[in-house]
Amino acid sequence: NAGVMQNPRHLVRRRGQEARLRCSPMKGHSHVYWYRQLPEEGLKFMVYLQKENIIDESGMPKERFSAEFPKEGPSILRIQQVVRGDSAAYFCASSPNTLRRETQYFGPGTRLLVL
């Protein structure tokens, strides 16, 4: 059973470009979460999605950031017009449900570097 998959693992963008980060959850998992890790810090929640629905995007910046989890295909975190402050590791996690005991399993992360 493959784990959570993220691609690309590393992404370099120039200021003003767009970044698209992809996440395929574990088989059987319908809940996807995105977190951001700034250098030397812990992970911060960004957004929680189920298929075709954004449940909670309270941790996501209002501008330039968007996320989706379509009926078919991976979840996408999109950052438009990137700035240097967007440089971070972006982690996707998935779970089969949201029961409190249920563990969120993380992907390997995408390291975004904005030049």
Add this chain to the structure above:
Amino acid sequence: AQKITQTQPGMFVQEKEAVTLDCTYDTSDPSYGLFWYKQPSSGEMIFLIYQGSYDQQNATEGRYSLNFQKARKSANLVISASQLGDSAMYFCAMREVPNDYKLSFGAGTTVTVRA
């Protein structure tokens, strides 16, 4: 207010010895879950252990055990018989209601195991 506090930025431990990583948390919710994750230098997030607030016994998973002191709001991770492969960053995290899908992470503790 910080929900999870990890006061030890870095620790050294001798191979085969035990090490305790501190974690204190802040919540007014009687029902919550506590997690520990390991992040090796390769960057992925690896789930280690879970403790529910109503669990009567401290959680254990192989060489990992959680010293849960509810009244003190602490959930320290104990790694026994340290191995070189245990060198990594360790994060404590919590989920609470409402929005119990959202993990709040501490800043992490770096553990370096010496031969």
